[in-house]
Amino acid sequence: MKALYKKELMQLLNSPVGYSVPIVFALFLGYLFIKDVFIIGSASLKPFFSIAPWLLFVLVPALSMRSISEEKRANTIEVLLTLPLSEGTIVLAKLLSLFTLIAITLGLTLSVPLVLGLISSLYVPEIIIGYGGLLLLSLLYLSFSLYISARVSNQIASFAISVIILFLVTTLSSDFLANILPKSVQDILILGSPLLHLDNFVKGVVDFRSLSYFILLIVIFFKFTVTELQKRI
């Protein structure tokens, strides 16, 4: 597992997508924050935490689209599946290597609270929990995108499908549609909304239900991906 994790991470860091996308993501978030501070005059982490999930549903599929679909296209999946590695180990190593890259990316955005700390007082535990929420959300998006990557042999199709589904899930459960959909439908969608559960973390609250929600869905999509690899035609 360690060897595969190392190989996957190395391949990610050596690929143009692996190093350019996280930098662009961090710079863009930093720009949005600086814009708020110097143009609008608002020094708060709230805009950062509300924009980050919308960028993550593009960033995560962009990083994970190659992961399994490219192995299938190039047939290196045959090499991987004929090594003494269980399908669970393969998926876990891929998931963890991608998660490491996301964590590095989010780590790059720590400049935002650091700058904020210089100009105003910050409540550090709230920031840590907020970042913890973003990491959980990333892991959920990763787990889902990896499953799509396992289902599709074309990396562009894998990216498009993941983005569209994550966009729909995020949009349908946001305030944006609150006035359009009937209240009963909206209530159900909000219950399953990743943004609602992230919101608890952003407020600095470790809500057991939100934590369970993320863990449950991460495990479900992880299991789906393992099952997909276990399929022998």
Next chain:
Amino acid sequence: MIELLRVFKRFGMKGAVLDISFKAQQGEIIGFVGPNGAGKTTTMRLITGFLKPTEGKIKIDNKNPITDRLSILSHLGYLPENNPLPGDMTVKEYLSFISNVKKEDKIEKIIEELRIDEVYEKKIEQLSRGYKQRVGLAAALCGKPDILLLDEPTSGLDPIEQDVIKDLIKKLAKKRIVIFSTHILSEIEDVATRLLIINRGSLLFDGTKPKGKGSVEALFKKLIKKS
């Protein structure tokens, strides 16, 4: 020991392997020949557990390649068809990954034997076909496998490189089962101890290779014409 008992593999309506049975023992070098699309690669993939048979039984040391996958793969070396390799990795990175997974601590010996030390630091995508084939072979040899399945191991190699691989196969077979597929019938005469001829998914011949120059080719042509 490898044992295939009345194995069928169908992809939808198309039968790729039809009623194949054979046994292979340690020390045997089996040359697996047949025209393109005859079922050689499918048979190898069935033995590795990469594909599941539609009917029939496959046993490797009395274990099932699907249910006992990890146990079997830990002592099986496989060079797949077209030798898929990650081009963005260097030979060193790739082989150290494979040797870590297969718990091989003497990778240097394999590198030396296959003469890939001069391209060790190069990216796989920059290598010639011959060197890529050697890297694939080195990966298959990692972990001292008891069973070696080589799908067209000399494909794309020049005659000198082919000789290196053939000598290596002969050397390796002493304590192993080696099954290699090929289009080059003279390789069978040079290397194999036993011959399997397959066409349209069915096994046409299973036996000791005929002696004499050109005899394998004559037998092959005769059987393919008949089938």
